[in-house]
Amino acid sequence: MRQSNVYSACINGTNIQKVIVEVDITRGIPGISIVGMPDTAIYEARSRIRSAIQACGYTMPRGHIVINLAPSHIRKRGSGFDLAIALGILLASEQIIIPDIESYLIVGELSLSGQVRPVQGMLAYELFSKEERMTLLSGAKAGEALSVKGCDRRVLRWLSDIESPLCALSIRLSKAKRTEKNFNEVYGQDFAKRALCIAAAGRHSALMLGSAGAGKTMLAERFSSILPKLSEKEALESARIHSIKGLEFESILEGERPFRSPHHSISKAALIGGGYPIRAGEVSLAHNGVLFMDELSEFSHDTLQLLRQALDSGTISLSRSKEQVVLPAKFLLLAASNPCDCGNLYEQDKACTCTDNQLKRYAAKLKGPLIDRIDIVFHIKRASSHKLIAETKSQSSEELKSQVFKACSFKKWREEKEDVTCAHTERDRALLSCKFDRSAQKLLEKLAEQSALSARSLIKVLKVSRTIADLDEESSVKPDHLLEAFNYKVV
């Protein structure tokens, strides 16, 4: 046999493309030519493959070797084809025999000494080979385990291991829980904790306003510790995106929700995704988790504008002349900002030096394009020193998490029971799910009349009050719930 076909795959932006590696050895001037739109990394594979084959005791066949990567109209990227090409050459020159070669998906990079290395996005390849019902043949890092249940992944350490029985990678065992950041490390701030608890229970986007050093970032970092665990499906979705980007995803597989906090200098493409081929951005990395935007007012208007679609639909659709991609982006937005330019507006012992006009301008900037997507606004003040010292017990993440969990399951139960099909608008849905009794109805009328809330803000108050009632496991919203929700109003 002077020809061979093996299967490999490469990541194209966010998708995985199956590629057939065809090897043909003909008589002619010795050399390797690769066709089928390879990139530089693949061209360079020629030298790696030559050294690896020889280092493992095989011989490089004499003659001209043509390697075709099909389908040929798609650009191929990365070093993952090394292993497939090398095995293809060995098969074509009849130095090795692999039965059922069509059932293998071969992805791996070679070192000069013939060692097989894994490439970026192994989890995505595992998912893909499971879908295709193929056996994944690849390298593995020391201590690496299988991430996707039901995927058959065989590991080669050296190129020559192909001749010995292939060892299957075993599934990752869930490790002892890492000590994650806990809310009981934040003293005081009972009001902020309550607000975050509501945000977590109802998946409301929230904005924290507070001076520098008030603890905004500290609270935000602990926010994901009170969110319900990821389901297995959600965990794989999020981990896949992280894996393709080459980021750590172990904690996600354990059920911890992703927490992303992009800096305010972030470019638009890095935030929502972009480039060619289109790669996922921060919003997709925050999928099923939290997107924390510190210093909200410092983000450029245009950047924030881009988030609106994601917040509405839970997806980002990107269109370029060559491709259209829809990326998942269902995240909870948590934003933080100073209350004013000097940052001291809420502090009683420090005077705010902003002029009235400055304050107005800042408020307008803060409102920006996102304010109508934010449900909860709350203020944070520096905890008083005696609270920092004297307080012995502070609400912990576990307490809050159990409240959130209770509320979520109650909400699920309530929604199953409810028939909201007759409600077409957001307002109808909110009103219907609240099930106001007479006293609450009266209060709502008064509230709408007196407080000069816009229709949109009023609906937000309704939605938040519904979540507060869920926290109390009440099927109808009571006046007290409505009053508390009024505290978090967005004006």
Next chain:
Amino acid sequence: MKEERFEISQDEPEYPESLKELEDAPQKLYVIGDIGLLKSLCVSIIGSRKSTPYGEAAAEFCAEVAVDHKLTVVSGAAIGCDLAAGLKTLECGGRSIAVLGSGADVVYPSQARKFLERLKRGEGLVISEQPWGHKPLRWTFPKRNRIIAALSRALIVVEAGFKSGTSSTAVAAFDLGREVYAVPGSIFAKSSQGCNQIISEGAGIIVDKLSLDVAFSQLYESFCMRREGEGSQLNQADPIIRALLSSPCDLESLQEILKMSSVVELMTMMSAYEIDGTVVKLRDGRYSLSSSAYNSSLQK
């Protein structure tokens, strides 16, 4: 009614005598509106631009009493206390003079546009020593403060922070031998430090309506034509109201004062008060009694 513009120089009879007492009396006054008011009995009511509902309530209260005594209210038309005093004066049917730092035909600040237009159309008078079209500049405001001080026989400071332009007006009034009154505030409130300072330097204290009535009657030999007021009674037994009467508080301090463990309960109570108009949430996150609540607390 069309705006009437005048330029009055020092030797003309319309030029108010009171201004001539100034060492650097303005050579020329540029005025728009009812010029007769320059000869009327005036009281100046001023206060901080960064006002709290307390300061605004005090300004409104003083303006109302001044109108009862048929006095013209002089002010700077700045946002906050000045504007509150001016608007309340017009609301009660009184007359008001706005002394501007910019040219009299320039609208500054923009929030006072409607108020200034009402004055120019005959409900009062807008006055400036700067020529027509002069822009508002940093140094023009301290200069106009001395005119506010000089125009009236009495100056009332309703609210002033520690370093405030209001203090310079008070100093000018002291120097001219005018009567200076101030509305005291909590010694813990930053927004009242200036006022309390002025009091410690010898200003009269406004204790209640009666004390202001007496002061006005003695100074201006005026009679009070009281209109009957309405208003609901404030529940002063409630610890929240008592705490807020002394100074605005944020939720954390209220929680400590009331020794409440449940944040939810406190938020619910504050919202209820906010909805019925007893308290307002300030933009710095603190809660304060609303100006109407302050005024109803004065009615015995």
